[in-house]
Amino acid sequence: MDCLLEVEGLRTAQLGPLDLCLQAGELVQISGASGSGKSLLLRALADLDPSSGAVRLAGQDREGIEPPDWRRQVAYVPAETAWWASEVAEHFPSGWDKGQALAWLERFSLPEESLRWEIERLSSGERQRLGLLRAFLNRPRVLLLDEPTANLDLENTRRIERAVRSYLAEGGAGALWVSHDTLQRSRLGGRILEIRGGRLV
Amino acid sequence: MSVISLSAWDLSLAALLVVALAGLTLWARLGVGRSLLIAGVRTVLQLLLVGLVLQALFDHAQLGWVALMALVMLAIAGYEVMARQERRFAGIWGYGIGAATMFVSAFAVTVLALTTMVGPTPWWEPQYAIPLLGMLLGNTMTGIALGLDRLTQTVWRERRVIEGRLALGDTWVSATATMRREAARSGLMPTINAMAAAGVVSLPGMMTGQILAGVPPVEAVKYQILIMFLIAAGTGFGALGAVWLASKRLFDQRSRLRLDRLRPVRRG
Structure with a gap:
């Protein structure tokens, strides 16, 4: 079987060795006690933290791909998204497609005006939906979701779950999802891997 | 070009001003009297030292x-x-x-x-x-x-x-x-x-x-x-x-x- 994202003998300062095979369209959940290294695993895969071992995207070695290209394709979305300019659309990747953005806004139940909303006035639910949307505009092939719905109400949580599901279904992308919430785990379904003692079990 | 050379007496008079200032800060309990005096002594020693070094350097250019x-x-x-x-x-x-x-x-x-x-x-x-x-x-x-x-x-x-x-x-x-x-x-x-x-x-x-x-x-x-x-x-x-x-x-x-x-x- 072919892996979309293939990890072999991944090691970081705290983790490893880890092996993992994520297939196209698949959602794999990562669980583990707090401090077990779930975020560290996602950060290492996005190449935000140093790691050794082999990481391949559709058979291509990570070392052969420029870091910005890798991170656009293997998108890390943290529990708290970062904003630095004053309006929403200023945070979108250069050359973003308006039609695509509008389609995503609709699915996230956000109006078109939200592209010009001020960051200061966004609610946490809006921030997380727009943060995910911003990552979708890069058309990533792997989503690394680090508790993207932490601190959100059920309605916003559901919206994000549905959006990710439909993104995976139509584009052949895969996702690793870190979640603490047991109800969310059963809603999401799929394989669940646990990190224990720095290893995946 | 001429410079009026300063005597040790001239410098002592200037130093008296610093000592007077130290006395005043002591009286006002600013707590800097000691460091003021130490800094004054350091100024004298460091500048004298660098003056000697420069003199030696100029003599053996x-x-x-x-x-x-x-x-x-x-x-x-x-x-x-x-x-x-x-x-x-x-x-x-x-x-x-x-x-x-x-x-x-x-x-x-x-x-x-x-x-x-x-x-x-x-x-x-x-x-x-x-x-x-x-x-x-x-x-x-x-x-x-x-x-x-x-x-x-x-x-x-x-x-x-x-x-x-x-x-x-x-x-x-x-x-x-x-x-x-x-x-x-x-x-x-x-x-x-x-x-x-x-x-x-x-x-x-x-x-x-x-x-x-x-x-x-x-x-x-x-x-x-x-x-x-x-x-x-x-x-x-x-x-x-x-x-x-x-x-x-x-x-x-x-x-x-x-x-x-x-x-x-x-x-x-």
Whole structure:
């Protein structure tokens, strides 16, 4: 079987060795006690933290791909998204497609005006939906979701779950999802891997 | 040109003023009387020492001795830059970035000025070389220290934003553009302010000194202008270089933000 994202003998300062095979369209959940290294695993895969071992995207070695290209394709979305300019659309990747953005806004139940909303006035639910949307505009092939719905109400949580599901279904992308919430785990379904003692079990 | 030589008696009178000030601060319980006196004693000892060193250097004007003096000055300035960083780089980089950029900027500008503008014979004549280098090092030191400190502080504070931008596919260069600009600006500001205020708000020290020594004011002004421009160039190139080197060092070859290359801050 072919892996979309293939990890072999991944090691970081705290983790490893880890092996993992994520297939196209698949959602794999990562669980583990707090401090077990779930975020560290996602950060290492996005190449935000140093790691050794082999990481391949559709058979291509990570070392052969420029870091910005890798991170656009293997998108890390943290529990708290970062904003630095004053309006929403200023945070979108250069050359973003308006039609695509509008389609995503609709699915996230956000109006078109939200592209010009001020960051200061966004609610946490809006921030997380727009943060995910911003990552979708890069058309990533792997989503690394680090508790993207932490601190959100059920309605916003559901919206994000549905959006990710439909993104995976139509584009052949895969996702690793870190979640603490047991109800969310059963809603999401799929394989669940646990990190224990720095290893995946 | 003549200078009125100061006697030990003249200096003692000036010292009495400091002692009187110390007495007043003691009476007002400012708690600085002791450090004021110690600082006064240090001034006397350090300046006498450097006066003797300079006298010896002038008497034995040899390139080797001048170069040694210059290197000692650079080494101390490098240490000063490092000591002024709240979040300094770990290992040799903490010292190296400041010292290397000061070497390039202050040294290069001094040598350029000596060989093309001032033109003493020989070009390393200590009477010109050492004061010029001293003024340049003193100013580039401040600019570089300010620029580096601002850079590491902002990058540390904005680490989430930087990593957020990297995660969206930005390069480290564009993810840190505003922070690098801000850091370079804060390194340059003191020099720009000093140039803008020169002669209006303050009479620069070197010019004042030359005038006291009997140099015609217009000659002293010409020297001051030269020095101001050299300082601006040295500080500017130094601060820009230091900020660029430091930002490169904050990221690795896979453009990952490496805050682990900074030493942890000691509080207290």
